[in-house]
Amino acid sequence: MSIFKKRDIKSVLSQKNSSAQNAQSIKKHLNNNVDEYYYDSIDSTNSEAKRHTIHSGCDFALFVADHQTNGRGRLGRTFYSPSDTGLYMSLLFKNTADTENILKLTTATAVCVCESLEKLCGVCVKIKWVNDIYLQNKKVCGILCEAITDKDHSSIDSIVVGIGINLCTKDFPSDIKDIATSLNTTIDKNALCADITNRLIYAVKNISSVSFIKEYKERSLVLGKEIFYTQDGVTKSATALDIDSLGALIIKTDDGTKTLSSGEISVRVK
Ligand code: BTN
Numbered sequence: 001m002s003i004f005k006k007r008d009i010k011s012v013l014s015q016k017n018s019s020a021q022n023a024q025s026i027k028k029h030l031n032n033n034v035d036e037y038y039y040d041s042i043d044s045t046n047s048e049a050k051r052h053t054i055h056s057g058c059d060f061a062l063f064v065a066d067h068q069t070n071g072r073g074r075l076g077r078t079f080y081s082p083s084d085t086g087l088y089m090s091l092l093f094k095n096t097a098d099t100e101n102i103l104k105l106t107t108a109t110a111v112c113v114c115e116s117l118e119k120l121c122g123v124c125v126k127i128k129w130v131n132d133i134y135l136q137n138k139k140v141c142g143i144l145c146e147a148i149t150d151k152d153h154s155s156i157d158s159i160v161v162g163i164g165i166n167l168c169t170k171d172f173p174s175d176i177k178d179i180a181t182s183l184n185t186t187i188d189k190n191a192l193c194a195d196i197t198n199r200l201i202y203a204v205k206n207i208s209s210v211s212f213i214k215e216y217k218e219r220s221l222v223l224g225k226e227i228f229y230t231q232d233g234v235t236k237s238a239t240a241l242d243i244d245s246l247g248a249l250i251i252k253t254d255d256g257t258k259t260l261s262s263g264e265i266s267v268r269v270k
Contacts, residue, residue, distance in 0.1 A: 016084065022190055026064065029194030032201050035061040041083070043070040045090035046162040050148055054094055054158060061092040062197055071164060073142050074131060075266060080176060085169040087189045090162040091200055095147070098208045100156050103261055105204070106131050106145045107247035109161050111212040112199035113141055114219055117165075120192050121185045126221045129240070129249045129267050133165075134221055138181035141165040161200060165192075217243050226270040227251070229260060237270065 017025065023038040030036075035058045042048050045063040047070070054061055065088045068081035081088050099105060110127045117125050117133070117140075125141075126134045133141035144162040149155065166182035167189060203210060217223060222240040229238055229251065238251040238258070248261035260267070 022064070022066075025188075025190040026062070026194045026197075029191055029198070031198045032060060033058055034197065034201070037061065037063045039063070039065040041065060041067040041069060044068050044072050044162075045088050046072055046144055046146060046160050049090040049092040049160040049162075050146070052092060054092060059093055060197075060201055062193075063090045063092070064088065064193055068164075072144060072162075073164075074144055079142055079144075079164045080169075080173060080180070081164060082169055085182070086167050087163070087165040087193055089164075089193050089196070090160050091197060091204075092158055092160045093204060095156040095159050099159055099204060100147065101246055102145045102147055102159070103130065103247045104207065105159065105161065106143055107216045107243075108203040108207060108210075108212045109143050109145065109163065109200060111215050111219070112203055113143065113163060113165070113196055114215075116192060116196045116199055117141075117183070120195055121183055121187050123183060123185075125219070127216060127219045128221045128269070129243070130247065135181055135183065139179055140181050140183055163196065167192075213243060213245055213247065216247070222249070222267060222269055228268045228270060230266045230268075231260075231262070240267075 019038040019040055023036050027036060042065045045065050049063045052061060067083040068088050071079035071081035071088060073079040113133055114125045117123055123135055128134050131143040132139050142164050146160050147156040148158040150157045167185055169182040172180045225240055227238055227240050228235050238253040240249060241252050242250040244250060248259045251258050251260060
């Protein structure tokens with residue numbers, strides 16, 4: 001039985017639910033006890049998650065918005081988040097020894113999102129290392145995992161996993177219009193949000209034992225390809241050889257084999 005209702009885009013846009021209705025609609029699909037916060041508009045669901053602390057009795061908190069005024073991406077970039085045409089969500093949870101590797105968490109999240117999009121939207125999506133989901137060679141989703149440190153910045157207290165998906169965005173700003181796309185889907189976004197959340201919570205709870213790297217590699221857009229990578233402002237070319245068990249990208253350069261694992265590196269397929 002399908003757990004989502006198909007509606008046309010016009011009706012999705014005109015049947016605007018209240019925040020409370022949306023929150024309720026997500027909750028009915030969730031498998032876990034999750035604190036849930038829904039906003040018509042907010043600066044960034046990741047920023048909002050960082051302003052909260054996890055309430056006792058609930059291990060996870062979910063932040064969802066219809067619109068972000070300051071959606072954030074990796075490397076200080078912005079994430080275009082217009083009203084009602086995308087899914088903008090962040091999951092906050094307490095850090096454990098298993099979850100503190102942000103790179104590994106990012107790769108696990110990418111696999112969860114791909115599985116969800118494939119199951120609920122029937123699309124075939126690929127992953128561009130490390131955090132971008134692509135549909136037919138254009139970016140349809142970005143992932144931003146952030147660590148929240150304690151007051152004296154000595155240890156990681158919590159983690160926030162942010163996901164932005166272009167569902168039916170039509171007009172992108174000129175700087176991204178050639179590289180961004182949307183699913184153009186009629187999906188119930190609350191059902192999609194809940195499905196991703198359920199997968200993500202399972203992945204987080206089982207991050208040490210479950211292997212998602214095999215699937216990550218199978219969906220990779222970069223493996224075996226000639227790429228450009230930018231590190232400390234310098235762009236070089238290389239061949240993408242492999243992805244290791246923690247999600248780091250192994251490349252062949254003129255200077256030998258290198259492992260790229262820093263969040264400060266961007267990669268472009270030639
Ligand atoms: C990227 O493209 O580099 C990552 C984009 C991540 C966007 C999502 S939208 C929900 C959450 N809130 C944010 O401000 N960013 C993430």
